[in-house]
Amino acid sequence: MEFFASIFAVLALLSSGTVAKSNSGEETNTIDQLYADAVTEGGNIVLYHGGDTPTSQNTLHDTFVKRFPKMNFTAVVDYSKYHNVRIDNQLETDTLVPDVVALQTLQDFTRWAKTGVLLPYKPANFSKIHSSLRDKNGAWLGYSIYQFSFAYNTTALDGLELPATPADLVDPRVPDNGINRMAFLKMSIHYALTHTR
Template sequence: MPVGRRQVLRAGSFTVAAAALGAQVGCGTKSAKAAAGETKGLDQLYREAKAEGGSLVVYAGGDTANQQDGNKAAFEKAFPGIKLTVVVDYSKFHDARIDNQLSTGTLVPDVVQLQTLQDFPRWKKEGALLSYKPEGFDKVHDAFKDSDGAWTGIFVDAFSIIYNADKVNGKPPLTANALLDASWKNQIVSTYPNDDDAVLYLYRLIVDKYGWNWLSRFVAQKVTWVRGTQAPADQVEAGTKAVALGTDGALVPGAGVKTRFVVPEKDPFMAWAQRAAILKKAKHPAAAKLYLSWWLSKPVQENFYMWSVRTDVTPHKGFRKIWDYPNAHLDGFETFMSDRAAVERFRQQLTLYVGEVTGPPSPGRLGLSPGK
């Protein structure tokens, strides 16, 4: 697994950031504006979480069972005695699972964090979400949060091209069109775009720019298609493939990491704020509040491997704040996700080129109530 991918902390920053958060506990930190959200501070939230029983279950969108292990370790290091269970599965399975649990009275998670952005307004309307503004909520970019606190973005993820610096001979492909060069034949791996809506949206943007002929020529490059966005990252880092389309990577790679993430100058890529919410029927609401306030705390946001949702966090060196990249199409992903009929029409057209999704889901088959 590439160092730092889908983890809170950049490579080499784990101890520093965890210690910083640990130092915050007990210092009585307060929000700058009481009206903007939580005023108790991490220390009091921590005490309340321990008094509640010290447990928390999170359903997190992702690709492999261990993808959130770094986040779990950082949280439990900062707050000893709080047991965090993170169940990772594709967002499209988690949202269906949550709907089923709500309808059958068998709810398991306290917090849900997913890329299915369209679910959160619906769950809010249905009364399934707890209105809560974590500490730091007032610093979250307005586009990344619900004004009533039903959900908040906790990090910004982005999908584009990645490449192995040792495999591209100093000439990495920096645009989707560059991937059509004959030198990349048999060297590209991609998540099935018809299996992941975020990857599907990236392909939508590329097809809109270059046309369906681009997709036909891209498929002719003998692309290796896989399930989940972790596998392409792993293959590129290992050097099995030189290039991947439809995954993420650290903006500032750690020591020894060979993967490079491409932020195109003009070509489209896609980014979104992963939304997190506390379910109104959560069994551990105090721990859930601690978790969201921890995510929005400045030490965690500063050490996330891509972009922060906070307006007062400086981006990694050499990068602008994500909302300053018009070609990241921040607004477009939610619009795309919300029109399910249009999503399915594009998915089926694309499948004619790519083929049907094959293979087991990369997180495994988790059933109705994982984490119970």
């Protein structure tokens, strides 16, 4: 339910009325108050969510609709790399569809924040979210963290030193049959090595 609280609090973005905030600028209305306000204002919300299949967020949709039955909630699921281009096009043509966006392409959120197209909003407990997982002004926040791990077949390494870090996995001396070299792993390692130092 914590995820739904975070996502649902964004409904206040749809409100043309006054949003109750604390001294920190964080939301102070309850979920039920936000729900009532959203219903009064039409009860429509569209979520663009990253995912592999159109049905991959059915559980999210069904749980949300069960908790907030007066809402007309539409979840559109597609790869993040397609949603971000779609959103850029909609921003360019002034035809923006989603009210809330949940993508894994975090660089899009920082880019959109810099151009001023995101409406800042700080849900309750926003200040408790680690600073690396949120925009300080409330333009975006991360709600899920995925960790990459690595595995290798020790018998296929032919006496080579065991990989100790993800960077060791791309060492050309390590045979392909000993390492899981999926493209996303290489991309993740490259990103981590070039953007986190």
